[in-house]
Amino acid sequence: MLLSCTQLLCRGIGPRGRWPSRSIMNLGELVPALNDFASLSLAESWDNVGLLVEPSPPHAVHTLFLTNDLTEEVMEEAVQRRADLILSYHPPIFTPLKRVTWRTWKERLVVRALEHRIGIYSPHTAYDAIPHGVNNWLTKGLGACTSVPLHPSAAPSYPAEGTHRVEFCTDTMEHLETLLSKIKDVQEISSVTTLPARVEGKEQTRVSLNCSQKALLEVVELLSENSLLYHKTEILLLQKPLLPHTGMGRLCTLNEPVSLLVIIERIKSHLKLPHIRLAVGMGKTLESPVKKAALCAGSGSSVLNGVEADLYLTGEMSHHAVLDAVANGISVILCDHSNTERGFLSELRDTLAIHLQNKINIIVSEKDRDPLQVV
Secondary structure, eight states: OOOOHHHHHHTTOOGGGOOOOSOOEEHHHHHHHHHHHSOGGGSOTTOOOEEEEOOSSSOEESEEEEESSOOHHHHHHHHHTTOSEEEESSOSOOSOOSOOOSSSHHHHHHHHHHHTTOEEEEOTHHHHHSTTSHHHHHHGGGOSEEEEOSEEEEOSSOSSSSSEEEEEEESOOTTHHHHHHHHHTSSSEEEEEEEEEEETTEEEEEEEEEEOHHHHHHHHHHHTTSHHHHHTOEEEEOOOOEEEEEEESEEEEEEEEEEHHHHHHHHHHHHTOSOOEEEOOTTOOTTSEEEEEEEEEEEOHHHHTTOOOSEEEEEEOOHHHHHHHHHTTOEEEEOOGGGGTTTHHHHHHHHHHHHTTTOSEEEEOSSOOOSOOOO
């Protein structure tokens, strides 16, 4: 017996063949929640992160589908498993698309996503930087250790308004009020304060203000009208504070040194790999102790370059970067790019479920795999 759409809905079967569930979030609610989990401001400037493909609103998300790489095979899996949003660690759209046709595989991903009303979101290097991200997961393959970022991330904003602080002292009150009046008329100036100060035994007034780079030029121009005041002016560049435990790469100090051979077996077990690639540092052997290891998921040459350690662990490095490390007595373990990232997805599924209060179903791709294999 054939049932109409109305009859199916009456019997409890929802759109796209789903049984109705309380597990649902609107895309407009889910994306900010994902951004809150890992601020996109932590991503590298060259990266392409965030919501990359958005179906027309409103768009309800029942199922979030996690993958490391969004290939056509993985996209077909997402369609078959009725995903509403794909979280692809690597951004499938990186360089600008000039057209969206059926010609290239990345264009076809966009076409398929929109045809099936599936959004695509990518966090990439934002997940590299966060304390509970990919690199933190990779450190677990070394054994018990403490770790710090190799390149700490700065906070997205300054602790006070403005990028510069300007300070000067004067004992001449005659023109100070006129000067302050002109300064306060300049846009993008904040926190103008005056305090009594004693400088070289003289009672003076200290003026302090915060301003933007643009406003700084106008302030300096006003101050330069009085050469004596101008030469007493101090200009400070404000620094964004560093975020604890946040940044690219990790320098890990093992609680107890172990041999390189033991580390190899731990990493293979953690990444579920039958083999890895190894370059033994000059003067070292498989029995040499490893106390400090520097690591970076994915491609680590630029992040690991120049770091003092017993071992470098990453997915891939350039040939000459490996030679440099070996010449400096540093052993190198390479596991292929995505093998150092993909295992994180299972942990991500569980932590995201808690972060999203179990409002949606979260599944991990079974088709996603490293494109390289040993034959």
